[in-house]
Amino acid sequence: xxxxxxxxxxxxxxxELEVLIQKLQTRLERSKRLVIDIEDEIAxxxxxxxxxxxxxxxxxxxxxxxxxxxxR
Numbered sequence: 001x002x003x004x005x006x007x008x009x010x011x012x013x014x015x016e017l018e019v020l021i022q023k024l025q026t027r028l029e030r031s032k033r034l035v036i037d038i039e040d041e042i043a044x045x046x047x048x049x050x051x052x053x054x055x056x057x058x059x060x061x062x063x064x065x066x067x068x069x070x071x072r
Contacts, residue, residue, distance in 0.1 A: 001009075
């Protein structure tokens with residue numbers, strides 16, 4: 001085999017691998033959605049922490065976000 005034949009064979013293999021990876025990523029996303037749906041059926045999502053927590057204030061100060069007003 002010369003270099004041109006090797007390059008052509010490798011290019012073909014790379015193309016096949018890319019297609020396979022795309023199929024696997026699609027399958028992974030479907031599986032993730034299924035797991036999330038099943039988990040939501042089993043136990044409802046837990047309540048989110050309050051926006052005025054120390055952790056939230058630290059994140060807001062680091063990333064420059066302004067805290068949201070609490071709704072009553």
